Amino acid sequence: MTAIDHLAAALEGHGEVKRDEVLSRHTTFGIGGPADIFVTVRDAAGLAYAVTTAQDAGVGVFVLGSGSNILVADKGIRGVVVDNRARREEADSSGTRYRVESGASFAAFARKMCRQGLDGLAWAVGIPGTLGGAVVYNAGAYGGCLADVLTRVRLQDHRDGDAWIEAAQLGLVYRGSVFTRGQFDGKTVLEAEVQLAPGDAAALLERAASYDAKRLTAQPRGRNAGSTFKNPPESPAWKLIDEVGMRGATRGDAAVSDKHCNFFVNYGNARAEDVAWLVTEAQRRVREQFGIELQREVAFVGDWS
Numbered sequence: 613m614t615a616i617d618h619l620a621a622a623l624e625g626h627g628e629v630k631r632d633e634v635l636s637r638h639t640t641f642g643i644g645g646p647a648d649i650f651v652t653v654r655d656a657a658g659l660a661y662a663v664t665t666a667q668d669a670g671v672g673v674f675v676l677g678s679g680s681n682i683l684v685a686d687k688g689i690r691g692v693v694v695d696n697r698a699r700r701e702e703a704d705s706s707g708t709r710y711r712v713e714s715g716a717s718f719a720a721f722a723r724k725m726c727r728q729g730l731d732g733l734a735w736a737v738g739i740p741g742t743l744g745g746a747v748v749y750n751a752g753a754y755g756g757c758l759a760d761v762l763t764r765v766r767l768q769d770h771r772d773g774d775a776w777i778e779a780a781q782l783g784l785v786y787r788g789s790v791f792t793r794g795q796f797d798g799k800t801v802l803e804a805e806v807q808l809a810p811g812d813a814a815a816l817l818e819r820a821a822s823y824d825a826k827r828l829t830a831q832p833r834g835r836n837a838g839s840t841f842k843n844p845p846e847s848p849a850w851k852l853i854d855e856v857g858m859r860g861a862t863r864g865d866a867a868v869s870d871k872h873c874n875f876f877v878n879y880g881n882a883r884a885e886d887v888a889w890l891v892t893e894a895q896r897r898v899r900e901q902f903g904i905e906l907q908r909e910v911a912f913v914g915d916w917s
């Protein structure tokens with residue numbers, strides 16, 4: 613038996629284990645090759661167990677949320693992909709502070725809070741992804757971001773085990789954190805705690821509906837991973853991409869959206885390589901024409917060899 617066979621056997625009973633699961637089924641881009649092991653976990657204990665067991669075996673492990681901010685390589689991901697469906701949530705006695713497992717849908721939770729008349733997350737109703745992914749990127753929109761309401765997170769660390777840490781220790785900035793800067797490699801978000809404020813449900817739902825309408829107008833249909841690049845201080849990324857002539861540019865089935873140039877879209881059977889080519893080309897042209905280095909918001913993950 614190989615190390616992968618041993619590990620798959622050790623994970624059985626702690627989650628649903630699949631071999632060579634194609635990741636295009638699990639990313640909003642609809643792109644990505646197979647994972648050696650794909651294990652679906654349904655609570656924080658299962659998530660911690662899967663990650664720790666892979667780390668103990670010295671096998672690479674990737675925690676997958678909704679796959680809404682990643683471009684997975686055509687060759688897939690070696691080792692274990694943990695499909696996080698841990699979704700339990702619990703309010704404290706005040707009814708305004710919530711502990712939510714990291715596999716919960718951020719948008720669904722945000723909408724539920726609006727319905728319950730709790731203010732602080734109306735801006736998030738259209739953001740695909742899990743709470744875990746939202747922590748990693750300090751997800752935000754329309755002037756709000758998770759850092760505004762996040763109080764602490766429960767982390768699993770291979771060496772230190774399971775502990776709560778304050779949000780202030782996460783270095784949350786515009787679409788970034790200690791995770792995106794590589795300072796928390798090997799740590800997993802098990803739960804997040806948010807503090808909301810009492811508000812008016814009807815007014816919050818109205819605000820949420822106005823954000824839904826804005827998204828429908830501004831964002832393209834088709835499979836994508838949202839904004840490809842962070843907005844540099846000089847100019848919105850879409851504008852730079854437009855000005856270097858890449859609006860609507862295509863490579864295979866991949867395209868730069870002609871509706872919103874910072875969205876790169878899979879119109880059918882695009883390969884990760886096609887998207888990556890367009891990304892690199894946009895960066896090259898913007899660098900040459902404006903001297904600006906576009907930073908990717910979408911993470912390239914997996915086996916790009």
Ligand SMILES: Cc1cc2nc3c(=O)[nH]c(=O)nc-3n(C[C@H](O)[C@H](O)[C@H](O)COP(=O)(O)OP(=O)(O)OC[C@H]3O[C@@H](n4cnc5c(N)ncnc54)[C@H](O)[C@@H]3O)c2cc1C
Pocket residue numbers: 640674675676677678679680681682696714715738739740741742743744745746747748749750751752753791799800801802831836837838839911
């Ligand atoms: C149509 C569309 C619109 C979007 N609009 C917005 C927007 O308005 N604002 C915004 O901020 N983003 C937006 N996004 C991007 C995306 O939804 C967010 O970045 C989201 O927070 C990513 O969460 P995810 O669960 O999909 O993460 P994934 O893409 O699954 O993972 C992203 C990274 O986070 C890591 N990760 C995930 N969960 C954990 C965990 N529990 N512990 C440790 N690491 C973890 C993964 O390993 C990976 O490195 C949009 C995306 C789409 C497709």
